[in-house]
Amino acid sequence: MSEQTYPGYSEYILKEIVPSDKVVYKRGANREYIHHEEFAAWHQYFCSESYQPPVGKKIALLHTCTWGKPYDQSYIGHKIKGITDQFPLVHRIVLSNAGIIPYEYQLNPTFCAYDWKFDYTQDEQEQQEIIAEYRKVLTQRLQNYLTAHKDTYQAVILLGIPSLNMMSPQYKEICNQLGMPFMVAPRAATYRNLKEEILQLQDIGEFFTNPAVLEDLKMLLSQVSSHVTDINHHTSIS
Numbered sequence: 658m659s660e661q662t663y664p665g666y667s668e669y670i671l672k673e674i675v676p677s678d679k680v681v682y683k684r685g686a687n688r689e690y691i692h693h694e695e696f697a698a699w700h701q702y703f704c705s706e707s708y709q710p711p712v713g714k715k716i717a718l719l720h721t722c723t724w725g726k727p728y729d730q731s732y733i734g735h736k737i738k739g740i741t742d743q744f745p746l747v748h749r750i751v752l753s754n755a756g757i758i759p760y761e762y763q764l765n766p767t768f769c770a771y772d773w774k775f776d777y778t779q780d781e782q783e784q785q786e787i788i789a790e791y792r793k794v795l796t797q798r799l800q801n802y803l804t805a806h807k808d809t810y811q812a813v814i815l816l817g818i819p820s821l822n823m824m825s826p827q828y829k830e831i832c833n834q835l836g837m838p839f840m841v842a843p844r845a846a847t848y849r850n851l852k853e854e855i856l857q858l859q860d861i862g863e864f865f866t867n868p869a870v871l872e873d874l875k876m877l878l879s880q881v882s883s884h885v886t887d888i889n890h891h892t893s894i895s
């Protein structure tokens with residue numbers, strides 16, 4: 658399967674894992690759109706020997722998907738990208754019902770043709786069951802992906818909400834099993850200071866555009882990048 662860069666945007670890659678004329682728009686939050694065959698095909702590719710993260714990327718940064726797509730052209734994604742572009746070792750990976758998506762593939766039609774959103778016909782119990790299934794599948798997909806690329810990444814960072822009811826404990830356990838350092842931004846203190854603001858947000862994703870959150874992310878990426886650089890320097894001369 659051949660691939661090419663997106664015209665005018667060389668950092669993004671187009672690949673026909675799913676033929677463009679076979680891509681369908683997937684609007685809704687349900688089990689079908691967690692296990693959809695398009696998402697499964699891409700996940701199989703990302704976890705195969707055929708896919709390798711971009712050369713030189715040693716730090717996996719996990720962050721949320723966005724309502725607007727492509728992710729990087731959304732308000733939230735653009736803010737995150739503005740920070741991560743300052744750190745060449747960082748490889749952004751989007752977490753979504755569509756799977757574990759390396760940022761460079763986000764312009765492929767499959768990842769621009771879905772909208773994960775509950776509708777008024779779904780009651781609270783059904784929504785909670787779907788959320789539980791989503792988290793279970795996403796956690797397994799992350800384990801598959803990191804296991805396949807454990808020799809590439811020297812650290813994993815989650816841009817997430819440092820709360821026990823979120824998924825960071827499961828991600829940390831995966832990294833512990835693989836011997837990969839795992840960290841979360843923002844700091845717990847920053848989260849505590851912003852808790853009241855979070856409750857007022859219509860889109861929880863806006864949390865990740867808060868200046869204090871982005872500053873924590875920048876600080877952590879700087880620290881981890883320096884550490885990884887030092888390790889690789891000492892290894893190369895030993």
